Amino acid sequence: MIDEQELIDEIExxxxxxxxxxxxxxxxxxxxxxxxxxxxxxxxxxxxxAIAQQRQGESGRGxxxxxxxxxxGAWIHIDEDGGVTAFTGKVExxxxxxxxxxxxxxxxxxxxxxxxxxVMGDTDLVPFDMGTFGSRSTPTMAPQLRKAAAAAxxxxxAIAAEQLKVAPADLRIIDARFVNHDKSKTLTLAExxxxxxxxxxxPDDIAITQPKDWTIAGASIxxxxxxxxxxxxxQYPTDIKREGMLYGKVVRPAAYNATLLSSDxxxxxxxxxxxxxxxxxxxxxxxxxQQTATKAANVIAVDWKSPAQPSNAExxxxxxxxxxxxxxxxxxxxxxxxxxxxxADGLAAADxxxxxxxxxxxxxxxxxEPRAAVAEWNGDRLTVWTGTxxxxxxxxxxxxxxxxxxxxxxxxxxxxxxGYGGKHTGECAVEAAxxxxxxxxxxxxxxxxxxxxxxxxxxPAGAIDIKSGVKNDGTITAWEFHNYNSGPAGIQIKYDIPNxxxxxHQSNSPLRQGSYRGLAATANHFARExxxxxxxxxxxxxPLEFRLKNTKDQRLRDVLQAAAxxxxxxxxxxxxxxxxxxxxxxxxxxxxxxxxxxxxETASAxxxxxxxxxxxxxxxxxxxxxxxxxxLQLRNQIEGAITQAIGGALFESIQFENxxxxxxxxxxYRVPRFADLPLIEVVLVDRKDIPSAGAGETPIVGLxxxxxxAIFNASGTRLRSLPLAPKGFAI
Amino acid sequence: xxxxxxxxxxxxxxxxxxxxTVSLLSVxxxxxxxxxxxxxxxxxxxxxxxxxxDGVATRSCITQVGRAAGKQITTIDGLDxxxxxxxxxxxxxxxxxxxxxxxTSGMLMSASALLxxxxxxxxxxxxxxxxxxxxxxxTYQRIIEAIESVSAA
Numbered sequence: 104m105i106d107e108q109e110l111i112d113e114i115e116x117x118x119x120x121x122x123x124x125x126x127x128x129x130x131x132x133x134x135x136x137x138x139x140x141x142x143x144x145x146x147x148x149x150x151x152x153a154i155a156q157q158r159q160g161e162s163g164r165g166x167x168x169x170x171x172x173x174x175x176g177a178w179i180h181i182d183e184d185g186g187v188t189a190f191t192g193k194v195e196x197x198x199x200x201x202x203x204x205x206x207x208x209x210x211x212x213x214x215x216x217x218x219x220x221x222v223m224g225d226t227d228l229v230p231f232d233m234g235t236f237g238s239r240s241t242p243t244m245a246p247q248l249r250k251a252a253a254a255a256x257x258x259x260x261a262i263a264a265e266q267l268k269v270a271p272a273d274l275r276i277i278d279a280r281f282v283n284h285d286k287s288k289t290l291t292l293a294e295x296x297x298x299x300x301x302x303x304x305x306p307d308d309i310a311i312t313q314p315k316d317w318t319i320a321g322a323s324i325x326x327x328x329x330x331x332x333x334x335x336x337x338q339y340p341t342d343i344k345r346e347g348m349l350y351g352k353v354v355r356p357a358a359y360n361a362t363l364l365s366s367d368x369x370x371x372x373x374x375x376x377x378x379x380x381x382x383x384x385x386x387x388x389x390x391x392x393q394q395t396a397t398k399a400a401n402v403i404a405v406d407w408k409s410p411a412q413p414s415n416a417e418x419x420x421x422x423x424x425x426x427x428x429x430x431x432x433x434x435x436x437x438x439x440x441x442x443x444x445x446x447a448d449g450l451a452a453a454d455x456x457x458x459x460x461x462x463x464x465x466x467x468x469x470x471x472e473p474r475a476a477v478a479e480w481n482g483d484r485l486t487v488w489t490g491t492x493x494x495x496x497x498x499x500x501x502x503x504x505x506x507x508x509x510x511x512x513x514x515x516x517x518x519x520x521x522g523y524g525g526k527h528t529g530e531c532a533v534e535a536a537x538x539x540x541x542x543x544x545x546x547x548x549x550x551x552x553x554x555x556x557x558x559x560x561x562x563p564a565g566a567i568d569i570k571s572g573v574k575n576d577g578t579i580t581a582w583e584f585h586n587y588n589s590g591p592a593g594i595q596i597k598y599d600i601p602n603x604x605x606x607x608h609q610s611n612s613p614l615r616q617g618s619y620r621g622l623a624a625t626a627n628h629f630a631r632e633x634x635x636x637x638x639x640x641x642x643x644x645x646p647l648e649f650r651l652k653n654t655k656d657q658r659l660r661d662v663l664q665a666a667a668x669x670x671x672x673x674x675x676x677x678x679x680x681x682x683x684x685x686x687x688x689x690x691x692x693x694x695x696x697x698x699x700x701x702x703x704e705t706a707s708a709x710x711x712x713x714x715x716x717x718x719x720x721x722x723x724x725x726x727x728x729x730x731x732x733x734x735l736q737l738r739n740q741i742e743g744a745i746t747q748a749i750g751g752a753l754f755e756s757i758q759f760e761n762x763x764x765x766x767x768x769x770x771x772y773r774v775p776r777f778a779d780l781p782l783i784e785v786v787l788v789d790r791k792d793i794p795s796a797g798a799g800e801t802p803i804v805g806l807x808x809x810x811x812x813a814i815f816n817a818s819g820t821r822l823r824s825l826p827l828a829p830k831g832f833a834i
Numbered sequence: 835x836x837x838x839x840x841x842x843x844x845x846x847x848x849x850x851x852x853x854x855t856v857s858l859l860s861v862x863x864x865x866x867x868x869x870x871x872x873x874x875x876x877x878x879x880x881x882x883x884x885x886x887x888d889g890v891a892t893r894s895c896i897t898q899v900g901r902a903a904g905k906q907i908t909t910i911d912g913l914d915x916x917x918x919x920x921x922x923x924x925x926x927x928x929x930x931x932x933x934x935x936x937x938t939s940g941m942l943m944s945a946s947a948l949l950x951x952x953x954x955x956x957x958x959x960x961x962x963x964x965x966x967x968x969x970x971x972x973t974y975q976r977i978i979e980a981i982e983s984v985s986a987a
Contacts, residue, residue, distance in 0.1 A: 341869075342863075742973070743972035769875045
């Protein structure tokens, strides 16, 4: 079993924007519940220990039937028609957790998946949640919803037994019907819930169904509401429209860290139906349509003063300087570890020593749906529809910005056009609310692609230094690892190296940086797994054999062997100008191994003609995240992560100079397209005996090192910086 | 500025009152409430806004509405017939060819245009026809599978 608290500690220092404890205080009132839900039965789950501790400083009081607990993790409502609604603070941003959580509820309650509806990310309707990040929905939210469903099942059986005048032990729920042993007596869920007005608090220790006994969970089920998406009917945050709604536009500073010296808004104010809003450094406009709002913003003359700021050229030198203000819980915070043994002794015992530096660039999430919000004030009450991974966090941001209590604010997150860790913040919601307040009408604000590239935040850039020693027999004797700025996620080794010293150093980042799918695990796996490949070449041992020789971790060995087998590792040599590479790793309770085949070809029209082109031909990835909840969705996530990883591995990089992003468009910031797609084969290692871990992030970490190692195999050239070949590959 | 007063969208003649230079995407979404077509970049690079104009896949974000007047415009909102999904829409569901699905409407429109012109495209032809559509979640492999499953049928 994996300790949940340990995992939370591990992710804590990575969430750059989440260091403060949530301000949220809330006392639930039984009457409010009844009012909110109407007739039927509500089952309430108190939060588990781990989540209670996640909410620093607040007590995690357990529930009883006498009093509603203050800390509620989830709830389920059975309405008078027998419909089941589960409520969670998690949001859907493409990880298809709506589908997998619905499966878990249906599985536990023994009802068809079609009778379960999930309400997500609406702060007026769902229990408090820190946010959707860190691959936590599957390991923490699914068990909470399961507890609610398990208890609901047992309590409903007791009520139905009373109604039917049979012993509870004689009843089972089959396909949403209560049935006794000889099927002579049956009741529907609706017949049991009808006319009731019950709130039941669920004991925290209720048993949930184990993976080996799952029926609906564990099955491949397509996206639950897919029909709404293939018909364009789903309303994303950008699609929300309210009565009398106006359109907003914000005037952006000329550069980062700029201060407003003066502005001339007369020309904009003279435009019919245009309202200009100025407040400190904020300048925005509202108009009846988007074109007018954009025109009005463009005619506002603004004088900004911005300080001289660094460019890409100085980046890594800058990141090696220590941070002047602590951003988190100190050096290594949670991701580093106590050094073991002695690096000097380890190097002395080695036959070969190696010292290398690896770097990763800033990259952008570039979610296809940019930040968007619709804000509406009704008196002193504010409602905002927006795309964010932290609905309660954004509610807090709004409360702070407008000096109003959180209970006056409702944040609603419709299923959103992706996030990848890039939508933790609520700038757009705050801006829309400011404009709406001034306009006295609902206002929609949609960031342009250029705004999204410039004014969101980036995956941290980083420099990594590794010093190591290896014996000729392939035993690694020393491992010294320093990560500057990119973060501690995935920094720990699963190799058995007696002398190791692994550290994360914080820096002053010249650009605003934050969470990104997999966080620093991509950078740390890239540096480590390329370095391991270099060591294997030094002692002339096959890279797969070398890895197996240095780890006794059985799950890591299993994924390595599973990937190698599917790939045919060691069976045949690559053809001319082709190369094979391998990598492996562990992060967020999941194990991953990746094999890649690349080809070096004539450059495409988009690349420097002097350079060759790297094409990823084939990728095999083996993945073990414990018990698999939905093999189809898991494969989809893994394939997607591999595809997205191609960008960061080969060509994605934010170019910046003097406080400006130089490539804030899809025409200048290249992302993976159909033509970049390799053949992808996924091998799932399903471990029914191990609790499910989240799987939205870790599958992204294996590609970059596997590709870098394959490029070396093909060409003899060792590339140590991500992106590896932004302008093609120079021979 | 010339005004556009009507558009043929999804087989219906709809009244509008917009300048001819406004983007077709903006008119569809904000004036006609047809929000199935999405904004992704505003420069014709991502394909999220793709619609058919007289059967040709077109980036509505960089198309002035005046250029679409008098022509047959098809959007994702009108792709299904009376609630019955097309085989391609069914294939996207079956192949699970979406994650956040923000790109899905554009993908379906580009793929529909391809299949109308070339009912049995090979893999290279699919990649070429679809390369202007970005799926940031990376579901390209499943989208190709979905298109292939329809073209093979």
